[in-house]
Amino acid sequence: MASPTVIRTVGLRKRFDSGTVGVEALRGVDLQVTQGEFLAVMGPSGSGKTTLLSILGCLEPPTAGEYWLGDEDVARFDERKAARARRERIGIVFQNFNLLPRSTAAQNVELPLVYARVPPRERHERARDALAAVGLLDRAHHLPNQLSGGQQQRVAVARAIIMNPQVLLADEPTGNLDSHSADEVLAVLNEIHSGGATLVMVTHAREVAEHGTRIVHMRDGQIEAEEQLRIPAQGRADHAKAGT
């Protein structure tokens, strides 16, 4: 039995118009991500990988094509439904962390719960759990500028997973980090993945991409090649089940 498909895109296109010049960032991307996969998207800058992640994260709609998240075509969502999808079904980690500078680590982690109308007490508990999961429980009340880059990115990861999203997206999550911090963050992502989560990570670094179970290579807004590195953990379990 194959793992269920979490993400499926069909002919995804994105065009940016600035003045008279139009840039075709995506030129028909067909992509499928199954439950429990850790997909790495590689490519040189300008290949469209960040645009792809932005569309997968419902941060902007595609110009054309379909984007199925579970059994819904997210490409047709209005602003409000897209916001809801970002809140409840997608977690995103950015290269530059994107934490609110005046809010503590715990407050940043709680943010999605605030918009989901979760009562404060439950919010605090879940934020503690999420911070514990990334090993930062003792930094809960620190402001972002009191944390190292790696710690900030782990806070961002905690924020991304607090709603138990269907998929965790990461855009160059180690791009702004020294190698030690990068390892810390990758270790956290690996742990989340081994817990059964589905991940899509954009990176330009081969050694980072190799943490994934599969790599797709992009160039000029299209998927150029892909390589399967190993069977995802959840996939393996499914295979095992299928075998018996």
Added chain:
Amino acid sequence: MRPVEFFRLALQALRSNWLRGVLTALGVIIGVASLVSLTAVGAGARAGVEADLERLGPNLVILDGEVIVLPDGTESPSDRTITPGDLAAVATLPGVTAVAPRQGSDGLVVSAGARGSSSVVSGITPVYQRIHNYEAEQGRLLTAEDGRLGNQVVVLGQRPAERMFPGGNPVGRTIRVIDREFTVIGVFAKKGFLGDENLDNQVFMPLSVAKRVVFGGENVMSAAIQVASPDLVEPTLDAVDELMIQRHRIASGRGEDFSTEDQTEIVTTAQAATSTFETLTLGLGAIALIVGGIGIMNIMLVSVTERTREIGIRKAVGAEPGHIQLQFLIEALVLCAVGGLLGVALGVGSASLISNLAGWQTMIDPLSLVVALSTAFVVGLVFGYYPARRAARLPAAVAMRAD
């Protein structure tokens, strides 16, 4: 997002830049403060009018004799055009409860020994004292008996009393009015001004005595007509006009030898300057509020631009456009509410300062506070709406790319 979170957020945002918040709200603070203090001045002035009416006598129509221009172009020598017959006829008009004739002269010299005073000397009846609410401070007022017996007595106002008998008690003393001696029987309590007329610079004597001894003739210069209720003032005014035109056989187009006035009108005219000032400054307050609102809109727009990234982050983790819009709108509202409260405090403070420094009567009407605060709230709503909507419409991906 729960409502209380929006307020927490707004307070947090304002606290992080409180000086800017206060400066932004300054327009609203000044606007609300001027609205509050000026309505206090206005309410005080209106209360003053009512107190004046109470002081001078309510529900009065004044019938005044006038100097008339004769057909040959000369003026009649006297303004004593109101005859005893006129007075009797006026008294029979419906609604009229009292008629108080007055015969007098402005600026007559009255004296006691070497000391003198230039005062308004009037011959009146006790009715006049009653309907104008005169009260004795020393001695007594005039009585009907004084008139009947032709007693040569006077009641002094505060000013002639002080001029002629500084520091002493004038009651029982003698004063001279045009070579005639009068005994002072009383001093009436302070009345203050009606417009620029000092009501305390008067000397009253019985009308019969004034006619016989001082002025001569039977006609009088004016009469105060009291009616039963305020709404009878207008109709009585018209009825008196009509009656007098008939009685004096005044052809249409010819000048009248009398005029009628509503006492309320006299007082209101005296206060007109105040109310003009009030309207003017209320307008200024409203302009200050609008300017304040524009200031708030301006700063909110700057704030939206500055916080584009924050908006992007919030949207990325699932804030809906409505959440962002409400966040910024409530921030503007909180700003205006705080500005409004500070403005109310400042307004109440300056109202009492105006009372103390300018000596104007001020009155804080709780309703005016509610109106001022609601106005500030509406200003926040109106001028906060556009920036908030702009924030809400920022596309998430674009906002995330901001520096």
